[in-house]
């Protein structure tokens with residue numbers, strides 16, 4: 001390992017990565033959802049796209065061996081390994097200020113959309129929208145082909161997703177601050193996670 005970075009509970013972290021870099025997203029507590037984005041370096045309008053990945057992979061969840069694409073079909077990430085039970089959600093929007101206000105969580109709740117915006121701002125980028133995140137460790141399975149269930153995470157402490165970077169990119173991770181739904185934490189308590197940059 002070259003470096004181990006902490007994504008603080010409820011906060012975001014941007015990491016610049018060169019092509020061929022490898023990294024692990026480590027669910028240190030096992031219960032924490034990590035909203036994950038990747039933007040082509042220098043062009044935040046090209047980004048890892050859940051809808052393009054679902055189209056090409058013909059699945060709503062992604063697995064080791066899958067190559068994940070941008071909204072312009074550029075290979076962005078390859079999933080090398082996954083020690084978690086998998087099933088990482090690709091359907092649900094990032095939590096936002098408005099989502100918490102609507103759900104009764106107050107007007108100023110920390111949220112993944114703002115975490116992303118602040119992380120991009122720190123690298124000189126402003127985008128007027130929030131791309132759909134890859135919700136690592138979040139489970140929102142589809143029942144009967146039509147109904148979404150929100151369930152508690154089933155990952156174990158230390159479970160990790162290992163990725164290879166296929167295009168120079170800026171990745172952003174948000175240790176989701178959600179304390180309203182069972183999908184994150186299960187006990188209403190966001191926790192730190194780690195990003196391990198591998199040799």
Ligand SMILES: [Zn+2]
Pocket residue numbers: 035094095096111112113176177178
């Ligand atoms: Zn969130």
